[in-house]
Amino acid sequence: MYLITAIIRPERLDAAREALQAAGVAGLTVSEAAGFGRQRGHVQVYRGAEYAVDLLPKVRLEVLAEDTTAPGLVDVLVAAANTGHAGDGKVWLHRLDDVVRVSTGERGPGAV
Numbered sequence: 001m002y003l004i005t006a007i008i009r010p011e012r013l014d015a016a017r018e019a020l021q022a023a024g025v026a027g028l029t030v031s032e033a034a035g036f037g038r039q040r041g042h043v044q045v046y047r048g049a050e051y052a053v054d055l056l057p058k059v060r061l062e063v064l065a066e067d068t069t070a071p072g073l074v075d076v077l078v079a080a081a082n083t084g085h086a087g088d089g090k091v092w093l094h095r096l097d098d099v100v101r102v103s104t105g106e107r108g109p110g111a112v
């Protein structure tokens with residue numbers, strides 16, 4: 001089981017959500033985020049070593065996935081979030097020890 005976390009542009013949220021639904025995900029968590037990457041939150045890179053870091057608004061998506069579906073979902077997310085420009089975001093995979101479905105107590109892949 002994996003936790004897929006994606007930090008994407010807010011304006012790509014609808015496309016990402018629709019693509020994930022079409023791919024058959026069992027669930028999705030969405031939250032507001034703010035952050036910076038290599039451009040330090042700036043649209044343009046300024047001269048000089050020191051300048052303030054800005055936090056740009058982003059959206060965080062979290063999806064639990066089984067081993068067999070996780071790689072494909074990463075591809076789906078990347079395709080939906082990509083505009084071809086810096087700041088498009090990042091997707092990472094985290095291997096999970098366990099998942100619990102609270103209503104039933106079910107554990108493991110079946111709980112995803």
Ligand SMILES: Nc1ncnc2c1ncn2[C@@H]1O[C@H](COP(=O)(O)OP(=O)(O)OP(=O)(O)O)[C@@H](O)[C@H]1O
Nearest residue numbers: 007034035036037038039058085086087088089090
């Ligand atoms: N190394 C990182 N650790 C944690 N969060 C990150 C990291 N890099 C990027 N993020 C998150 O992703 C958001 C978008 O990052 P961004 O797409 O600008 O990454 P980048 O490495 O600068 O790539 P690019 O050059 O394509 O912009 C950031 O605002 C931040 O929330």
Ligand SMILES: [Mg+2]
Nearest residue numbers: 037038039087
């Ligand atoms: Mg960047």
